[in-house]
Amino acid sequence: MRAEPGDRIVIQSRSLGAVSRDGEVLEARGPDGTPPFLVRWSDNGHVALVFPGPDALVAPARLHPYPLEHLQHMTHLAQHGTRHRLDAA
Template sequence: MQATIGDHIVIETTTLDTPRRRGEVVEVIGTGEREHYRVRWQDGHESVCFPGPDARVVPRD
């Protein structure tokens, strides 16, 4: 997975009653296989995200 600043990361869930998470990439950290992201989530908080297989990138418009 590769994302750039401004893209959105969407984390799908397979857990019942757990909503999908969506956030905007505000920083790309690392390179190559070690790339991860600082994400501002819909609720306004930010965290460092190491996307797993349940995540996908939605390019910015």
Template sequence: MKAAVGDQIVIESMHLDEPRRIGTIVALRHEDGSPPYVVRWEGQEHETLVFPGPDARIVARHPA
């Protein structure tokens, strides 16, 4: 998984009663775009360090 600052990360819920989480990648820890990522989640004002699992996908800000 590779990402760039400004890309979105989408994490699908593992449970029916939980919504998917969508956030914007605001910083990278590795120059090659590999995880972990610093993410600001929609509807929240804090940032978290994210190590994406198999339920996550990246949506490029500027598709190639």
């Protein structure tokens, strides 16, 4: 997983009925844009160092016009091994 400043990260909730989180990647601290990422969460503005797991999806900054619901849907599809074309949304 790689990210650049400005990219969006979405963490899918592991609990049924719980809300997913999204935030803006401020910095990638690993080599060549790899984790950990410094992220500003959109729900509360808190900045945290994130070590994303398999429930995470990074959306490049150029995809920000897509609504958060679309990114969460992409996360769900990715977790279930379904191929999805970004331009089909």
